[in-house]
Amino acid sequence: MTDADPVRLYRTVRLIRRFEERAVELVHGGQIVGGIHPYLGQEGIAAGVCAALDADDVLAGTHRGHGHVLARGADPARMLAELCGRVTGLNAGRGGSMHAADLSIGVLGANAIVGASGAIITGAVWAHRRRGRDTVGVSFFGDGAVNEGMLLEAFNLAALWRVPVLFVCENNGYATTMPVAGAVAGSIAGRAAAFDIPAVQVDGQDPETVRVAARAAVDRMRAGGGPELIEARTYRFDVHHTFEHAVRLDDYRPPDEVSRGRARDPVRIQGERLTDTDRAAVDAEVEATLDEAVRFALNSPEPDPADALTYLYASGLAARTGGG
Template identity: 65%
Template sequence: MSEPTPAPAAATTPAALYRAMRLIRCFEEQALALVRSGEIVGGIHPYIGQEAVAVGVCAALDPADQLTSTHRGHGHVLAKGADPRRLLAELMGRQTGLNQGRGGSMHAADLGLGILGANGIVGAGAPIAAGAAWAARRQGSGRVVVSFFGDGALNQGVLLETLNLAALWRLPVVFVCENNGYATTLAVDSGVAGSAQGRAAAFGIPAERVDGMDPAAVHAATARAVARARADGGPTLLECRTYRFEGHHTMERRIRVRYRSAAEIEAWRARDPLERTGALLPAARRTELDAEVAELIAEAVAFARSSPHPDPAEALRHLYADGLRPRSGSAVEVLR
């Protein structure tokens, strides 16, 4: 098995961490605007507020490492290096998207970058990550796989089954629980008995609670977990305590559901990872990085808007394996 390779130092400087988080924040703000204008259909689950987790984790990974994401996955995808132009095109259902406009917000993937896909099913990325980690171990590649999931997934059986297998087989996987305090609108204290760390301990998996609003702290914890996985030490679980500043989904802006107090939101906003990390930079450098990111987002919008929509005649492409066709009389056949 290959020796652990630390993340490049340049990827963990305050400037690099700030730029990566700024890209995610501006991308999500632009996506929200496109939802409001109707250019992104169906809405999104914004990642605003949680940027430190994605950036801190992915800064500790090698290019060959892999990850599985969640319904709130834009931050993970961008932090792992996906092209923001192609991700935005995917959200807008364009042919130039990461998945030709077929995956949309909740299923974006880029296998070439090790992004095995976001997932709209709570906790469903965990077994995919375990399978990829098992393959990596069999191949002796030294590759590590990260599985992101939220606090709501702590009650999903598939996650517990995956923790069990990962521990038994000493898989090189890092489980990252983004505990933002709510599963949709259900407060974690009302829906989760015990804790994320307690669940890991039940399977003999080392666990660590991390300040998920501090990218440097997240990176340090992830680096330890990744090094352990590469050294055949098995899985680790990280519980990153974080917060989403926006609603669970953009639909909340329309139905105006109330389950969080303004005081709670403001208290967490005072710990904004962008502001905390940006304060470490000279003002001129921060302004320079902001302008750089703004240009990237403008390019992404122009690229996505100018990209073609998929051809309806190609709707069944990639749906069936080569050589297979829908049965005669099936719903798909009738639609033809």
Template identity: 70%
Template sequence: MTSADLYRTVRLIRRFEERAIEFVRSGEIVGGIHPYLGEEGIAAGVCAALSADDVITSTHRGHGHVLARGVDPARLFAELMGRESGLNKGRGGSMHAADFSLGILGANAIVGAAGSIATGAAWALRQQGRDSAAVTFFGDGAMNEGMLLEAFNLAALWQVPVIFVCENNGYATTMPVSSAVAGSITARARAFGMPAFTIDGQDPEKVLEATTVAVARARAGRGPTFLECTTYRFDAHHTFEHRARISYRSAEEISVGQSRDPVEIQGERLSPGERAAIDDELENVLDAAAGFALGSAHPDPAAALEYLYASPEVPR
């Protein structure tokens, strides 16, 4: 993975999210989204360390994860718009994107719930004799959820090849970490007997380096690793805040948080010409992706009850 490849990923996520916010404002995306602006370096660095046989689970703020894993932005736009050509035929929307062909076992709107899914998937892959690893992303707020702590316990007890990635952006919705988490986030993970590290989540290359070590450890049968990636959410928790004008962060704090931009950090490692070429390329990609999504059909209301069960039987 080159510096240019990492830049391409963080820039793709940034511009995708900015355009998605525009589609929320225009009404093409109904219900809003949880923007990933400012956290792009984590998804880019983590997913760059994975192979095609690895799997991930994501969160309600998951567009960056699935894009970094290789999802077609055209189909992701279509999914956010509720179109039939979307990743999940418009049924999943912003918080439940999945693509099993890419090892994306799904985003999950239940805080902390995807950790147990990833742990179970990693255990199953190991039982099949494969050396695949699983990554589960979650926020700092999930550190107080019992489901995630149970996943820590089983992963450490059974030496499951899973990497727990905590995207610590400082807030669980509007509550500061200092008001919600007693002690240290990494100390909680270490208490289960797994190695835990705090990483600069704004630097994609540092995230890649740490994840590469964790994945190698998992493949070698040495069990789970916990990575706390410190970051800062540049935008709202949810686009609803753009209208509600909720105030819980000072202008000074936001300015300091935005001063370390993962897109700029990675972009400065490229020549101006190389960076401009990638920017232009991605604008064309996203123009085509948006056009594809806007031109796609909405699902037939008569099919609203399809795809609810593993059985092809349609409920009545």
């Protein structure tokens, strides 16, 4: 399978890494308002999982969602334009960081409500399969979501109706500042087991390990299996949200834990599988892509305030305006 290509996998994690670093700069520079939830450190999960997907597959992500959208193949320039609130953005500037979506490639959207994507993806996959496609779906969520009833209901529905959804838990150890140990009774894999959903724990810092696990799960699901769960252990290298760059919170992560976590870097781990020449070529290509993305985003027009509610209704229903 082409998805075993180490260069391709490296290119994805490198692209996400540098995209996020550039995006953080644009937050600090004021070009991105509202801040972002950086995916820094978790790149190997989106890259590994999306490498196992086919064109007809669908996914939905989280508020920390840039990696999922980029790994699925969205145009980084239009993605960055979306973060900058420009009309050329994926969502025409209407969604921003937390709602970036590209339905043309099966990205049903980053979703800012924790635990929301599971049931939506289950319904979408069921519908595509009813129409004769071989679609599988991926629902990404964090460790915080495993205490949301809505997600557990989705586990039940997907298992009951044997809808092939890969539930991917990105366990970075914290729901915002709440450590897993303070929030999760039992275990994440145990929740899957309760619904007879096969679950594996993988090292989310190794993109190839994630890819192999996702490939196996996707193959089983496409062969007629029901949903599966991957718990990818990972570490968030930076803040929960960039507001923490401006407002310093009490240390909720011990400094030695942070340095241990950052030492296992998915970009470096995957990069070491390439020759120096190949790696340098990918790095240069990614940099050129992002230079162009930044140029494109910042030179794109902002939406016209008169069009603020365009797209509110797909039916074209006109809402009353709020003025006197």
